[in-house]
Amino acid sequence: MVTMKTLQFKIGTGIVLLFMLLVGTSNKTYAHCEIPCGIYADSLRIIMLSEDIETIEKSMKMINELSSAEEVDYNQLVRWITNKEDHANKIQNIATQYFMFQRLKVSDDAEVQKKNAKLLAVLHEICVYAMKSKQTTDLKYIEKLNEAVHNLSHLYFGEEKHHH
Template sequence: MKRSIILVLFLSLITFNLKSYAHCEIPCGIYGDSLRIEQISEHITTLEKSMNQINELSKAGDENYNQLVRWVVNKEEHATKIQDIVSQYFLHQRIKPVDPTDVEAYAKYTNQLALLHHLLVFSMKAKQSTDLEVIEKLRSTLVKFSHSYFHEHEH
């Protein structure tokens, strides 16, 4: 009986503590790059709504603390999701190092790295404030990255 309880508790801990990631880092070809861009865009829109709600609820005073906290947590989660996609998907798996002597390819590579780094930094800044200018920077940087990443016929 004691072993059964311990086994059930152990299996429960394992099951409930596993995190789900966007991709498993194996070259399966199932996940699509354009979908990741759409997901980032959706997270940016959610950040914007969260910031607007936080600003609105902050003006209302003490009675909205619970809702305010929920929107702050929501904002944090979606900023982190952007960081996860940028890092785990694009930086770890999709953007491949190139030979620096290939000037054109290396310029594209460094541009993409810089744009992805900007997305990471702006996502961090979105966590730190409710400044809607950060949202515009996220959106414009995502568009620039998308244009740099995809071939013209894929837009």
Template sequence: MKIKSLLLLAYLTLGMTMIMPKPVQAHCEIPCGIYDDALRIKLIKEHIQTIKKSMHEIDHLSTQSKTDLQQIVRWTNNKEDHAKKVQEIMTQYFLFQRVKLGTNDATKKRQEQLLLSLHEVCVYAMKCKQSLDYKMVDKLQAATEKFEKLYFNK
């Protein structure tokens, strides 16, 4: 009886793992070789626009006579989620996959500039999570544009 129960439990567990949805990631660390660097920059810029809009909505809701705290919390969470996504793209995609380790002095110099620029984007994304200071969004935008120019040699 116990063996039948254990077998049934094992089959049910196996069956459930086969039909349960699994989370899908946009990119891997295999590396797969399928890259769209310009798309990643575009996504970062969209996240920055969303961060700015979220800040605006938080400011707007905070001035209302009847403060809607739930909406403020939702916009705050939205702002922080998009700032985190900027950090994830910059680290998981660019830092770990696309910015290669330098082997000669010229390559190392360029990589140092890219790393400093990448770090700057991540720091300003963190500052956007921490505050409602629009200057931080402007700095995040400028740092992203600086990284883009360095990365694409514009």
């Protein structure tokens, strides 16, 4: 026979388990682990940045198209705006959490500091242009983002492939 106390315990346990499941399987992700695990895919991050830029560009075009329609489909408009915001955030996350915080090493070496200063300037540009892409649908920020990612790739990898 199931008592009220047993039933309350089972329901309470079920709620706790459901909460743990939802929190444990959250789809929010971060750039990498910061353990450090030693597992890095630098060239993949460049590809991911480019893909995010392409997605922002598509979102901007769709926002402009939907906004100029005779009857605005606000549901789709909001979805494209959210998509644009999400991918701009991903760009900023890769630039900061992955490259700035994990891949650029603090060093007393003057040459390393000089290279890091250039890389930090480009990563800052990427973050600012990603921010600008959230604020507008002006495609000039897509061009600026693409150029900045190209510059990052050239500065970061140089003539030879980067080893970690």
